Amino acid sequence: MIIDGKAVSEKILAAVSKEVADSGLTPCLATVIVGDDPASQMYVRMKHKACDRVGIKSVGVVLPGTSTTGEVVNAVAKLNADDSVHGILVQLPLPNGIDTEAVIESVSPEKDVDGFHPYNIGQLFSGRPEFVPCTPGGIMTLLAEYKIDTKGKKAVVVGRSVDVGRPMAALMINADATVTVCHSKTDNLADEMRKADILISAIGRAKFVKPDMVKEGAVLIDVGINQDENGKLCGDADFEAVKDKISAITPVPGGVGPMTIATLMQNTLKAARILSKN
Structure with missing residues (x-):
């Protein structure tokens, strides 16, 4: 899918x-x-x-x-x-x-539609999010839209940035997933990735995710925006190689990227509503 x-x-x-x-x-x-x-x-x-x-x-x-x-x-x-x-x-x-x-x-913080201010990050990690960073927020909308269940699922987030990896982990915890966050210093990275029911890759390396790194039937959310050896836009996943092994995948382009901007528009309207009441 x-x-x-x-x-x-x-x-x-x-x-x-x-x-x-x-x-x-x-x-x-x-x-x-x-x-x-x-x-x-x-x-x-x-x-x-x-x-x-x-x-x-x-x-x-x-x-x-x-x-x-x-x-x-x-x-x-x-x-x-x-x-x-x-x-x-x-x-x-x-x-x-x-x-x-x-x-x-x-x-x-009440105008922080990117959701990066420490106050908003703290609200997110405490389970009471106000403004959620746009890329992770967009990913959660996609999972909900496609009825991909997160409860009890093993989610592996590859990347620990403040704009994607860390808030993504918090959102998945809030959605009752069991979360592992991996990064450049993780030992046996491929072993951790293979455990994922939902794999979210934000590592920023072109075609890094190969078939031997994903579990059969996993959901793969590709956050990467990279260029391949021919200068063509691609994600972190080797799309053609992995697509037949997994149950669902976001393409690059046309997957996570458009959701980031759509979520920003939602956050801006939300901020206007909140501030108009103050």
């Missing part, structure tokens, strides 16, 4: 568009980008395009790559103080020399 993130994201975007129209609110997402990294610029453009589509206003703050941590924090502080802005997204990675943690912590 191919888990079609593109189709599910279209459904979510249509629902958000209707909710925005019915709400009487004018949700606003502000993006902050530092420097001129082409990939970051592309991702920010995609987010603004999604905002336009669902009726969410968007504003972009562009800072030079030479900016200091203080200058980025000051830009965020202005957005925190602006009542017309409901969600703030700082595009990562930030250039070398900028304290990423200080910038993330400067975002007001």
Whole structure:
């Protein structure tokens, strides 16, 4: 079974568009980008395009790559103080020399639609999530949409980043899965991966996941965005090699990626609803 993130994201975007129209609110997402990294610029453009589509206003703050941590924090502080802005997204990675943690912590938790602020991460790990990081949140929506049961299942998350691996593990624990988190220092990584009923790979290595690393009938969620030897976009999984051994897989492109932006739109509308009541 191919888990079609593109189709599910279209459904979510249509629902958000209707909710925005019915709400009487004018949700606003502000993006902050530092420097001129082409990939970051592309991702920010995609987010603004999604905002336009669902009726969410968007504003972009562009800072030079030479900016200091203080200058980025000051830009965020202005957005925190602006009542017309409901969600703030700082595009990562930030250039070398900028304290990423200080910038993330400067975002007001109630406007933290990326879900990276320590307060929101703490809420997630305590089982009371407010804003969930968009990629893991989108994955949970996909599992629910395709009726993939997580209760009692062995979930293995490969990767321990704060934007995917760690919050993914927390969400799976909250969904009653038994979770193992693996990373670059894990001994016998392939052995751990083979135990997974649900394998979530966010390792960032092209075609790394081979058939001998997956259990027969497992569900494989591929978070990787890589380029293969021919420069073609691919995931962490060797898709053609593993697809006949597993029961379900997210393709790259068209799997997890579209869900990340759809979830961001949901989070921005949620922030607008919460702030409008305050």
